[in-house]
Amino acid sequence: MRLTKQTNYAFRILMYCSANGGQLSRVAEIAKAYGVSEPFLFKILQPLNEGGLIETVRGRNGGIRLAQDASDITLLDVVRLTEDSFSMAECFDREDADCPLVETCKLSAALREALNAFFAVLAKHSIADLAKPNDSIGFLLGLERRKDAIVAA
Amino acid sequence: MRLTKQTNYAFRILMYCSANGGQLSRVAEIAKAYGVSEPFLFKILQPLNEGGLIETVRGRNGGIRLAQDASDITLLDVVRLTEDSFSMAECFDREDADCPLVETCKLSAALREALNAFFAVLAKHSIADLAKPNDSIGFLLGLERRKDAIVAA
Numbered sequence: 534m535r536l537t538k539q540t541n542y543a544f545r546i547l548m549y550c551s552a553n554g555g556q557l558s559r560v561a562e563i564a565k566a567y568g569v570s571e572p573f574l575f576k577i578l579q580p581l582n583e584g585g586l587i588e589t590v591r592g593r594n595g596g597i598r599l600a601q602d603a604s605d606i607t608l609l610d611v612v613r614l615t616e617d618s619f620s621m622a623e624c625f626d627r628e629d630a631d632c633p634l635v636e637t638c639k640l641s642a643a644l645r646e647a648l649n650a651f652f653a654v655l656a657k658h659s660i661a662d663l664a665k666p667n668d669s670i671g672f673l674l675g676l677e678r679r680k681d682a683i684v685a686a
Numbered sequence: 687m688r689l690t691k692q693t694n695y696a697f698r699i700l701m702y703c704s705a706n707g708g709q710l711s712r713v714a715e716i717a718k719a720y721g722v723s724e725p726f727l728f729k730i731l732q733p734l735n736e737g738g739l740i741e742t743v744r745g746r747n748g749g750i751r752l753a754q755d756a757s758d759i760t761l762l763d764v765v766r767l768t769e770d771s772f773s774m775a776e777c778f779d780r781e782d783a784d785c786p787l788v789e790t791c792k793l794s795a796a797l798r799e800a801l802n803a804f805f806a807v808l809a810k811h812s813i814a815d816l817a818k819p820n821d822s823i824g825f826l827l828g829l830e831r832r833k834d835a836i837v838a839a
Contacts, residue, residue, distance in 0.1 A: 534687060534688065534689055534690075534765070534769050534771070534772055535687065535771055535772070535773050535774070536687055536773075536774050536775065536797070537687075541775050544775075544793055545793075548791075548793070608793075608796060608797075608800075612687070616687050618687070618688055619687055619688070620688050620689075621688070621689050622689065622694050622697075638701075638816065638823070639811075639815060639816050640697055640698075640701070640761075640816050643761060643807070643808070643811040643815070643816070644689070644761075646807050646811075647761075647804045647805075647807035647808050648804065650803040650804055650806065650807045651800045651801065651803055651804040652800075653803065654796070654799050654800035654803045655796070655800050658792075658796040658799075662792060662796070663791065663792050663793050663796070670791070
């Protein structure tokens with residue numbers, strides 16, 4: 534049982550944007566900060582954009598930023614957009630289930646209860662809890678150095 | 687995020703054995719009841735056997751049965767034996783992590799909290815909660831019919 538790499542980088546993209554405050558973040562910068570390719574990040578941006586978590590500004594000075602306050606974006610909002618499936622058992626999708634116990638079995642209900650407990654914790658944590666403007670995360674991502682450079686210029 | 691097919695059939699094997707009481711269950715019967723192949727079930731039996739959840743009796747009248755009381759085997763005991771990994775983020779395995787935030791990030795802690803909530807629910811439910819001797823599960827699995835046949839013979 535794992536979360537996908539896409540989900541993990543979705544969290545990190547949103548943390549980067551949060552650490553960067555209302556400023557636009559370039560995908561090239563985010564890719565560099567995390568050591569991944571831009572095409573990989575673009576694929577993850579699509580569901581985040583369609584799901585209303587980020588907004589994209591096109592053009593030479595374009596980039597991405599959070600479309601909502603970081604404290605309003607929970608970890609559950611993210612996994613709902615980026616994970617393909619939370620199928621804990623074949624019988625979660627009843628149409629596919631060919632188990633002879635499908636009508637009476639309590640396994641599915643127990644697994645659903647466990648999954649709901651997992652979701653409830655994710656719903657308690659927001660992107661703002663993980664990264665805010667001017668905290669150490671921004672420094673580690675190179676955002677503070679960039680601001681210094683701007684001030685010095 | 688999914689549980690593997692192996693885990694799902696591990697639950698079902700243990701439920702079958704529980705519904706069958708202390709009697710030995712043949713793998714061929716379990717495979718037939720669930721419509722899967724015997725080699726597939728044998729692969730799943732190995733970790734269940736090594737982990738002390740089932741015991742195997744060899745020979746012509748051999749089979750498998752629970753090695754513990756069904757009420758002592760929790761769903762958590764099962765997933766611990768059958769799932770390869772619960773890596774919610776790259777940084778769960780610190781040695782692999784090359785994220786610049788690995789030392790300060792609170793994401794990993796939040797995901798671990800969610801995973802622990804998931805585990806806590808699984809630990810509350812036992813195989814006996816899902817299937818007991820003489821309940822309707824046994825009938826659906828063909829166990830009652832088999833007993834009738836034995837009585838009639």
